Amino acid sequence: MASPNLKSDLSIRKSLTTTAYEQLEELIVTTELEPGAILSEATLVEQLGIGRTPIREALQKLEREGLIRIMPRKGIEVTDLNPAKQLLMLELRRDLEKLLAKSGALRATEEERSAFIVIADAMAETAAAGNDIAFLRQDYALNQLMAQAAHNEYASRAIGLIHGLARRFWFVHFETTANIPLCSSLHANLAREVAQGNPETAATAVDALMDYLEEFTRATLRAPDRPT
Incomplete structure (x- = not known):
């Protein structure tokens, strides 16, 4: 069974991941992050003021939803409209x-x-x-x-x-x-x-x-x- 401190840490991280996801999703949906744009994880961390792990988890969800494409060693591409x-x-x-x-x-x-x-x-x-x-x-x-x-x-x-x-x-x-x-x-x-x-x-x-x-x-x- 997870300790109370571990549960608290996981809850905080989940909340930060949700916050990162919602902010990134809105930036993509409203084309503040334009289709075809190439992003970096470090830039997003700085822009949102949220740690690397929640940003990475949010990006993984956005990729599953088809809004971005993660390209190892190249960056993160906002997918085009079709x-x-x-x-x-x-x-x-x-x-x-x-x-x-x-x-x-x-x-x-x-x-x-x-x-x-x-x-x-x-x-x-x-x-x-x-x-x-x-x-x-x-x-x-x-x-x-x-x-x-x-x-x-x-x-x-x-x-x-x-x-x-x-x-x-x-x-x-x-x-x-x-x-x-x-x-x-x-x-x-x-x-x-x-x-x-x-x-x-x-x-x-x-x-x-x-x-x-x-x-x-x-x-x-x-x-x-x-x-x-």
Whole structure:
């Protein structure tokens, strides 16, 4: 059995790893770290003010999610955007999100249901304000809660491989083809349906959101001046 001090040290490191991951994920999703950029572990340690081990663990997770590529002795490359692959990703994402939504509607704790309502209300405020960064952060919180409330670790791991890539794609293209009020409203509706505990209406809310995201993706493919 681990000693209390060891457990405390592991908890602190896990917290730092989570902090490093969340900060790096947002920097990549918002393209502060641009696609194709070559990074170094030492630079990221200095930039975030977090130790090498948590940074390394966060980078390993980001690589599993497809947002970076670690090249031994060369550096860390932020992966390029590939709009055509987004439609393939959505085929898988729809089924995974419906599984998470239906499972969450059935299995979420009262605390988790309350958290869904808080996020839904925040999304409604974002819809009125059209705040893109606020939307991204609420979207991240909703993604994490959906994965948690389903109480299915395998589905949660699978959806984790998709969310970061999807969020970055949305951020890069939202100014030309996205409708933040509509997108926020669809997310808020999904959160409320899961909170209310009806798996079928939660699945219907997922379909509405995925239909919108599919049309958004197709619109970016049609746009003549989309970013590459």
